[in-house]
Structures are given as C-alpha cells and as structure tokens.
Amino acid sequence: MKKQHQKLLFALLFLVSFLVIFLQVKAISSTDQPSFSSFYGLRQIEHIQKTGLPIIFDSLSYQGRANTTQVGFYYLMALFAFIFPLILISKFINLILLLVVVFLVYFTANKLFANKIIVWLLTLMTLLSPILFTAHINNFDPGVLFAILLLLILNVFFTLKKETSLLFIFLILLSTLISSLSLIFIPTFIIYVILMTTSSKKLSSVEAEVILFSTVFIAWLHFIIYKESFLEYGVSLFQKSIPSVLFANSFYGLTISVAISIVGLIPLLLGVYGTYLTLFKEPTKKNLLIISFLFSFILALSAGFISFTDGFFYITLLLILLSGVAVKEFNGFLNKTVFQKLKPLFFIFLVFLIVLNFMPVTNYGSVVNSQAPTPDELKTMSYLANNTPIDSTVLSTIKEGYLISSEANRKNFYDENFIFAPQANQRYMDAKKMFLSKSQMVVLEQMRFYGIDYVYESPQTLKEYPLSESVFESGDCFEKVFETNTTRVFKLICKN
Amino acid sequence: MQKLKQNKWILILLFIFAILLILATPIERSLNGNLLTPGEETYHHLNNIEGGTTNFYELIISNLLNFIPLTILIIVLPLILMLLSLTLFYSIIIDYVKSELELYFAMGIFILTPVFLTIHIGLILYSLLLCLTLMIVHFYKLKSKLFLLFLLLIYFLSPFIGLILILFLLLDAGAKKTKLNLFILLGFIGLIVVLGFFIPNIYLQFSSLQFLFKPNQLFNFLGGKYGFVLFSFVLGLLGLYSDKDAILNLGQRLMMTIILFVSFFYEPLRVLLIPFLSFFAANYLTKLINKKWAVFYLKEVTIILFICMLLFSTISEIQGANAENPTLNQKEAYSFLYLVKDQNPEVSSAKLLTNPAYGEQATYFSKIEAYSFLDDAQSILFTKHLMKSRDYAFIKERLQQEKIAFIYVDDLMLNGNILDKQDQGILFVMDNNDNFKLIYSKNKEKIYYFTLWNYSDTLS
Numbered sequence: 001m002k003k004q005h006q007k008l009l010f011a012l013l014f015l016v017s018f019l020v021i022f023l024q025v026k027a028i029s030s031t032d033q034p035s036f037s038s039f040y041g042l043r044q045i046e047h048i049q050k051t052g053l054p055i056i057f058d059s060l061s062y063q064g065r066a067n068t069t070q071v072g073f074y075y076l077m078a079l080f081a082f083i084f085p086l087i088l089i090s091k092f093i094n095l096i097l098l099l100v101v102v103f104l105v106y107f108t109a110n111k112l113f114a115n116k117i118i119v120w121l122l123t124l125m126t127l128l129s130p131i132l133f134t135a136h137i138n139n140f141d142p143g144v145l146f147a148i149l150l151l152l153i154l155n156v157f158f159t160l161k162k163e164t165s166l167l168f169i170f171l172i173l174l175s176t177l178i179s180s181l182s183l184i185f186i187p188t189f190i191i192y193v194i195l196m197t198t199s200s201k202k203l204s205s206v207e208a209e210v211i212l213f214s215t216v217f218i219a220w221l222h223f224i225i226y227k228e229s230f231l232e233y234g235v236s237l238f239q240k241s242i243p244s245v246l247f248a249n250s251f252y253g254l255t256i257s258v259a260i261s262i263v264g265l266i267p268l269l270l271g272v273y274g275t276y277l278t279l280f281k282e283p284t285k286k287n288l289l290i291i292s293f294l295f296s297f298i299l300a301l302s303a304g305f306i307s308f309t310d311g312f313f314y315i316t317l318l319l320i321l322l323s324g325v326a327v328k329e330f331n332g333f334l335n336k337t338v339f340q341k342l343k344p345l346f347f348i349f350l351v352f353l354i355v356l357n358f359m360p361v362t363n364y365g366s367v368v369n370s371q372a373p374t375p376d377e378l379k380t381m382s383y384l385a386n387n388t389p390i391d392s393t394v395l396s397t398i399k400e401g402y403l404i405s406s407e408a409n410r411k412n413f414y415d416e417n418f419i420f421a422p423q424a425n426q427r428y429m430d431a432k433k434m435f436l437s438k439s440q441m442v443v444l445e446q447m448r449f450y451g452i453d454y455v456y457e458s459p460q461t462l463k464e465y466p467l468s469e470s471v472f473e474s475g476d477c478f479e480k481v482f483e484t485n486t487t488r489v490f491k492l493i494c495k496n
Numbered sequence: 497m498q499k500l501k502q503n504k505w506i507l508i509l510l511f512i513f514a515i516l517l518i519l520a521t522p523i524e525r526s527l528n529g530n531l532l533t534p535g536e537e538t539y540h541h542l543n544n545i546e547g548g549t550t551n552f553y554e555l556i557i558s559n560l561l562n563f564i565p566l567t568i569l570i571i572v573l574p575l576i577l578m579l580l581s582l583t584l585f586y587s588i589i590i591d592y593v594k595s596e597l598e599l600y601f602a603m604g605i606f607i608l609t610p611v612f613l614t615i616h617i618g619l620i621l622y623s624l625l626l627c628l629t630l631m632i633v634h635f636y637k638l639k640s641k642l643f644l645l646f647l648l649l650i651y652f653l654s655p656f657i658g659l660i661l662i663l664f665l666l667l668d669a670g671a672k673k674t675k676l677n678l679f680i681l682l683g684f685i686g687l688i689v690v691l692g693f694f695i696p697n698i699y700l701q702f703s704s705l706q707f708l709f710k711p712n713q714l715f716n717f718l719g720g721k722y723g724f725v726l727f728s729f730v731l732g733l734l735g736l737y738s739d740k741d742a743i744l745n746l747g748q749r750l751m752m753t754i755i756l757f758v759s760f761f762y763e764p765l766r767v768l769l770i771p772f773l774s775f776f777a778a779n780y781l782t783k784l785i786n787k788k789w790a791v792f793y794l795k796e797v798t799i800i801l802f803i804c805m806l807l808f809s810t811i812s813e814i815q816g817a818n819a820e821n822p823t824l825n826q827k828e829a830y831s832f833l834y835l836v837k838d839q840n841p842e843v844s845s846a847k848l849l850t851n852p853a854y855g856e857q858a859t860y861f862s863k864i865e866a867y868s869f870l871d872d873a874q875s876i877l878f879t880k881h882l883m884k885s886r887d888y889a890f891i892k893e894r895l896q897q898e899k900i901a902f903i904y905v906d907d908l909m910l911n912g913n914i915l916d917k918q919d920q921g922i923l924f925v926m927d928n929n930d931n932f933k934l935i936y937s938k939n940k941e942k943i944y945y946f947t948l949w950n951y952s953d954t955l956s
Contacts, residue, residue, distance in 0.1 A: 162790055162791055165791045165794070169794075204790075205789070205790040206790045206791055209789055209790060209791045209794050209795075209798075210791065210794065212794075212798055213794045213797065213798045213801075216798055216801045216802060216805070217797075217801060219726065219805070220801050220804060220805050220808075223717055223805070223808060224808070227717075227808075227812065230717050230718055230719065231717075231718075231719045231812075231816075
C-alpha cells in the first residue's frame with residue numbers, strides 16, 4: 001500500500017477517534033452524576049483520602065458487614081483525586097482508559113500482523129465496537145484498567161525474555177491488586193500450556209517459570225484475601241455470591257442475535273474464523289495465547305463467574321485481535337484470485353458493516369441518564385443526610401444501596417457488593433416482599449425484624465417494583481416525610 | 497540400590513512434629529475447657545457400638561473399650577494409627593526417593609496435609625483405611641504374602657476400595673510379569689467373590705455406593721473436609737506425569753489417572769491418594785529446587801509460595817477443628833434432654849429434630865435418637881423442608897408421623913445454616929403455637945417440646 005494511502009487511512013482513524021470521544025462525552029454529559037454502581041468506588045476513595053486505608057468494615061452496607069475487595073484501583077484513583085475533582089474522575093476516567101485500550105490494540109495488532117491495513121481495521125473495530133463503547137461508560141470500576149493490564153501482559157509475553165520477566169511479574173502483581181478478574185490468568189495459562197503441547201510447540205524455560213510463579217502467586221493471594229468466603233461459599237464465591245434470582249436474571253434474554261448486536265457481527269464472525277485458523281491450520285504462539293484468554297473468558301462467563309458485561313467486553317476485545325488472522329487469510333486468498341482488484345470494495349463493505357453495527361449506540365445518552373441518580377434523587381439523599389438519625393436504616397432498591405451509603409451517609413438494607421454480605425439472597429427476597437406486599441402487617445413485621453426506619457421510593461423503585469399503590473402510602477404506620485416530583489421518603493412511625 | 501544417607505534427627509523431629517500437630521487440637525480445646533472430641537464421625541461410631549450394629553472398625557473399638565477408657569482411646573488409637581501410617585510411608589518411599597531432601601519433603605507434605613490431621617482427630621474410619629492401604633503397599637513391596645491379609649481386611653471394610661487396590665496390584669504384577677503374584681491375586685478375586693455370598697453385607701455395600709460430584713468437597717480451600725490441598729494436588733500431578741524415571745509403569749500411571757478421576761466422585765479415594773500425591777509432590781518440588789532456573793529470582797519465591805500455601809491450609813485446618821462442634825453449651829443442652837428422657841419414660845421412643853450436622857452428637861449425649869444425620873440425604877432434605885415451613889398443619893402431621901417430640905435450635909442454625917433469621921419457618925410456628933413448649937433456653941440453645949407428638953401422650 002502506498003504511504004499516501006496509509007496516511008489517509010490513519011487520518012481517518014483519528015477522525016473516527018474524535019467522533020467516538022465526542023459521542024462518549026456527549027453521553028456522559030447527559031447527566032451530572034456517575035452511575036449508581038460508581039458510588040461504591042467514590043466512598044472507597046473518600047475513605048482512603050481521609051484515613052489512608054480502604055473500608056475494611058463497612059458499617060453502612062447491609063447495616064454493617066465486612067468488606068473485602070482488591071483496592072489497587074481505588075488507591076491509584078485516590079492519587080489522581082488529589083489533582084482532579086473526584087466526580088470528574090469517576091465520570092471520565094474510563095473514557096481515557098478506553099482510549100489507551102484502543103492504542104494498545106493498535107500496538108498489539110502491529111506486533112501480530114505486518115499488514116498495515118489489518119492493523120487499521122482492527123483498531124477501527126475496537127473504536128466502533130458497541131460493547132466496548134457502552135460497557136463502562138459513566139462508570140467507575142476497575143474493568144477497563146484491567147483490560148489495559150491484560151493487553152500489556154499479552155504484549156510482554158509475546159517477546160518474553162529474562163530481561164522482561166520482571167516487567168511481566170510486575171504487571172501480574174498489579175493486575176492481582178486491581179481486580180479479582182486476575183484469577184482468569186490461571187485457567188488461561190493452563191489452557192495455553194495444553195494448546196502449546198497439542199500443537200507440538202515448546203515453552204521456553206522463561207515462559208514456563210513465569211507461568212508457574214504467576215499461577216501460584218495469584219492463587220495464593222486470592223486464598224488469603226478470600227479465605228473465609230471460600231470456606232463459606234465454596235465454588236459459588238466465583239459467582240460473587242449473587243442472589244439466585246439476580247444471577248438467573250443476568251442471563252435472561254441472551255440469544256444469538258443479542259450476542260451479535262453486543263459483540264458486533266464482523267468481530268464475531270472473523271474472530272471465530274480466526275480462532276479456527278489458529279487452532280487447526282496455523283498455530284502461532286502469540287495467537288494461541290490470545291485464544292487461551294478467549295477460552296478462559298468464555299468458560300468464566302458461561303459458569304457465571306464474571307458478569308455479562310465484563311465477559312462480553314473482554315471476549316470482544318480478544319475476538320477483534322483474532323479477527324486479524326481471518327482478514328490476513330482472506331487477503332491472501334483474494335490475492336490468488338481474479339477478485340484481487342475488488343479488494344477495496346470488500347474493504348469498504350467491511351467498514352460499512354462495522355459502522356452499521358455501531359449506529360444504534362450513537363445515541364446512548366438516554367441509557368446513561370437512566371443509570372445515574374437524578375437531581376431529585378440527590379436532593380432526597382441530602383434530606384436523609386440532614387434530617388434523619390445517624391444510625392437509621394433506609395430501604396431502597398438494590399441498585400440504590402451504594403447511593404444511600406455514599407450520599408445520604410445512612411445504613412442501606414442491601415447493595416450490589418455481595419461477597420461477605422449477610423444473607424444477601426434472603427434480604428433481596430424480603431425487600432421484594434416489602435415493596436410489593438399489600439398487607440401492612442407483613443411489611444411491618446419485616447421492617448421491625450430488620451430495624452428499617454425509612455423507605456426510599458424513586459423512579460428506580462417504580463421500574464423494579466411496579467405497583468399502583470404501595471402500602472407505605474396507604475398504611476397508617478407510615479408517614480411521608482419528604483417528597484420531590486419523582487421521589488418520596490416514608491418514615492416508619494409504629495415502631496412496636 | 498545404593499542406600500540413601502539420612503539424618504536420623506530430622507526424621508525423629510518430623511515424627512515429633514506430627515505427634516504435636518495431632519495433639520494440637522485436643523490440647524487447645526482442653527485449654528478452652530472443652531474436652532469433647534470435634535466432628536460427627538466419632539459419635540457416629542460410638543452410637544453404632546451402643547446400638548449393636550458394628551462394622552470391622554467399630555468391632556476393634558468396642559473390643560479395645562474393654563481395656564482402655566474411651567477418653568484415652570479417642571486420643572491414643574488415632575495416634576498409633578498415625579505413627580504406623582507415617583512409619584509405613586517412610587519405609588515405602590525410602591527406596592524410591594532420589595535424595596535426602598526429597599525424603600524430608602515427602603514426609604513433611606504428608607504430615608502437613610490437612611486431611612492427614614483431620615482423620616487422626618477422634619475415631620475416624622479413614623485413619624484405619626489409610627493405614628491398611630499403606631500396609632498392603634509395604635508388604636507387597638517386600639514381596640511378603642502378608643499383604644493379602646490386609647487386602648482382605650480392607651475388602652471387608654470397604655469392598656470398592658479393596659477392588660481398586662486389587663486392580664492396581666494386578667496391573668503391577670502383569671507389568672512385572674510375576675506370575676505367582678498374578679495367580680495369587682486372581683485366586684484372591686475368586687475368594688472374595690465366594691465370600692460375598694456368605695457375607696451379604698459386602699454386596700450390599702457395592703449396591704449402596706454413591707458417586708456424587710460435589711465441587712466444594714474437592715479441595716480443602718473450598719471447604720472440603722477431605723478435599724485435596726491445591727499445593728500437593730498440582731505438584732503431585734506434575735510429579736506424576738513428568739516422572740521420567742518411571743516409578744510407576746504406564747499401566748499404573750493410567751490406573752492412577754483413573755483413580756484420581758474417580759476420587760472426584762468418591763471421597764474415601766481422595767484420602768487414600770494423600771501419600772501418593774505427597775510423594776510425587778515432593779518429587780517435583782525437589783526437581784524444581786535442583787533445576788537451574790532461567791529467571792533465578794523466581795525460584796526461591798515460587799518454592800516459598802508453594803510451602804506457604806501448604807502451611808496456610810494446615811493452620812486453617814487446626815483453627816477449624818478447634819472451633820468445631822460440639823461445644824460445651826451444646827453438651828449442656830443435650831444433657832438436659834438426657835435428664836428429660838430419664839425422668840419421663842413415655843418419651844423414650846421419641847425423636848429429636850435438629851440440624852443434621854448435630855445428629856450423631858445429639859443422639860450420643862442425649863440418648864434420644866436424632867431424626868436426621870449427615871449421611872442420610874433424604875432425612876436432610878426433609879429436615880430442611882420442615883424447618884423452613886410455617887404451615888402448622890404440615891408441621892404437626894410430619895412431626896407426628898416421624899414421632900418427633902423435641903426440636904433443638906441454636907445460633908448457628910439461624911445464621912444461614914438451614915434458617916436465616918429468628919422468626920423464620922418452624923421457629924415462627926413454635927413461638928406462636930401452644931402445642932409447642934419451650935423447655936430449654938440457655939446461652940443460644942433452645943429446645944422445644946411438641947406436646948402432640950404421640951397423639952394423646954403428653955410430657956408430665
């Protein structure tokens with residue numbers, strides 16, 4: 001390809017990058033607040049800034065419970081928070097990190113493929129992937145940072161030598177401190193060793209040693225952090241002890257067509273074909289490692305060990321890298337046929353399909369908006385913070401649990417941090433009963449048992465528990481103490 | 497074969513260390529004032545001995561009880577079996593280890609394996625099974641026909657394990673072309689088939705074999721009481737398959753793989769695999785140490801991590817055993833029930849409903865038969881169903897049907913173990929129905945009496 005053409009394509013890539021950044025900023029700016037789940041991270045950072053330590057015992061979550069998690073990400077963000085406002089970081093950090101991911105895909109593709117068109121195409125697929133665009137938008141979690149570490153680990157492993165082994169170990173250590181997703185390296189390395197053996201390829205001694213060390217280290221560190229949970233929950237800990245109803249719902253409605261729309265038709269088809277080519281026709285060490293990661297994530301997702309969004313986020317990233325193998329093969333095939341001259345046409349058609357798949361998420365602002373608290377909700381939190389006793393417990397939907405503890409500074413009944421949560425499943429079921437029951441007696445019994453003082457109703461409540469008239473409104477044991485256009489707070493007045 | 501140089505003092509220290517580890521749990525429990533043996537199995541055997549239905553292991557215990565008091569036997573018998581197993585393990589591996597270090601590692605890993613500790617605290621059948629298995633291997637290795645006697649004993653105790661051992665030895669005899677052993681083993685199979693007709697219990701044991709895949713029971717860190725330790729499991733597998741000196745021939749290695757696979761579904765096999773995995777783990781660990789590493793700084797760290805993982809599991813096991821039931825408070829409650837039964841002969845046929853995990857202990861101390869036990873899946877299911885129900889009619893009908901007069905609940909049962917909170921299920925019914933009387937409430941233990949358990953009879 002002529003250098004002029006290359007420059008033109010890369011200029012186009014930059015243009016698309018700016019367009020994607022613009023669309024992301026537009027979607028994020030549709031609300032002033034980060035998503036509901038981000039408030040967990042915000043509280044962690046505020047605590048780290050105040051005390052230098054993460055929250056080990058959370059007196060507000062589940063009315064008081066032990067809190068165990070990897071805190072590397074929150075410490076890192078606490079450092080940034082000394083320079084930038086925390087709310088800004090929580091909303092935009094994942095956008096910045098996502099751009100680093102795109103750059104790393106470009107960098108990795110360069111190592112995998114000599115053909116610049118393939119590198120260009122893979123970068124474009126990453127930029128215009130619906131799941132990569134939406135998964136962590138306006139969210140504050142370590143997911144994207146982990147993706148960066150995963151890509152860095154891939155790159156270092158591609159050219160692993162004695163000199164770079166320390167860097168590899170450092171990245172493994174960092175990823176272990178950042179997220180429990182680092183456990184994925186264990187099955188990945190096992191699958192990699194199996195694939196290498198079946199492909200009659202030999203591991204270098206440096207590779208074998210770092211694999212052995214990393215596997216033992218990751219396993220050991222997780223045993224230490226989650227020792228009690230492992231003993232209590234066993235294998236189900238990998239499903240993060242999610243209440244059974246929520247766990248079942250997380251996969252509800254997943255069909256082939258949904259998967260295609262999430263991953264994108266082109267990365268899915270080309271990625272799968274690329275996997276086939278690598279496994280059965282041209283196994284290379286680098287591609288076998290990517291496939292090992294892919295298989296591990298698919299296994300983890302199907303067993304429910306990682307969330308739906310996280311699973312598809314990483315699977316898509318890996319499929320995009322593997323798509324290059326299929327494109328390379330297709331290019332080689334075209335070169336041998338009379339269709340060689342039609343290559344630009346195929347290329348344009350491919351780009352057209354990628355853009356077409358991206359179109360539905362261009363207007364993602366409304367979804368982002370619905371996943372974050374509204375001004376009314378924040379006003380209500382402020383009321384709860386200033387007008388209720390400091391040790392009172394507020395009942396809300398599970399999604400708003402973090403918001404209650406973070407913004408109202410009051411005890412929540414439950415939230416989405418299920419590890420070590422006391423009777424999470426039972427609480428989820430009881431909360432449902434309280435919101436949906438028409439019997440004041442039943443609700444009172446539950447509220448007294450758990451020591452719940454206030455009930456918070458919001459648009460999220462109506463969405464999750466659609467009921468024309470709640471017992472809180474009609475019952476004589478509840479008093480409406482605060483109201484906005486969209487939210488209400490009820491106080492339990494019949495304490496005994 | 498050149499005799500391996502050994503430091504006797506290290507070996508003696510290893511034996512002393514093993515004794516101390518086994519005694520750590522009873523010592524720590526007695527320091528906390530609790531002299532009761534932890535776990536259910538000890539009480540299961542004692543209940544069986546009292547009830548008269550005994551197997552070979554219980555027969556040994558009941559005979560020994562004629563000479564030795566129970567409190568001493570509970571500590572001494574496992575200790576003797578442990579020392580015997582350790583000595584046998586040593587005498588088996590001494591000819592196969594290639595270095596002094598490998599020998600100490602193998603012994604150390606064997607001693608530190610949590611299951612090895614668990615089976616030697618109290619009266620546990622697996623301690624005898626392990627000892628007999630090592631006896632068989634030891635005498636077979638010495639080419640003494642005495643191994644057949646132990647094979648027969650193990651066959652009586654656990655026919656399936658016996659059969660697996662026969663197959664394993666047959667493979668060895670076949671591979672080494674030792675015709676005599678081959679004939680003897682085939683003759684032995686004939687003998688046990690014939691014996692099976694005279695001792696019907698043996699075939700019954702085959703028919704009641706249960707192969708269940710419980711992922712949480714596979715590994716110790718997932719809560720499996722008799723689970724593998726990840727450390728020795730991984731190193732053991734690496735040692736087994738990377739062993740180029742072929743301690744085991746191809747057929748035996750294949751058999752080992754099959755046994756390993758079956759052990760995922762059959763608990764006793766997991767226990768018997770400990771010495772084998774310990775040996776192969778030590779083999780691989782020594783290889784790792786002797787190997788020249790390309791990334792030199794990883795060598796020490798990796799080995800230290802491996803050892804930390806093993807120690808981590810062992811310490812957790814000791815801590816777990818110290819906190820295990822029965823507690824003194826539980827014993828007090830059971831003793832109260834014993835008094836009730838003693839003073840009210842009309843409840844002598846009544847049963848006790850409680851957590852199946854307490855079934856044997858409750859029966860042993862109260863002398864009132866518990867309704868459900870851990871080894872009875874159907875009664876566990878029924879107990880959970882009954883405990884979670886708030887339907888009085890259903891509860892009444894089932895309690896009367898099963899002749900259950902007493903219901904025992906404690907704090908643990910209300911914290912996710914069967915129930916989740918105070919007023920849930922049967923507790924709500926018992927607190928709000930006059931037919932249930934709270935007859936004991938001390939510490940966090942409560943006992944209710946169901947007045948209509950035997951239709952017209954009531955407690956005086």
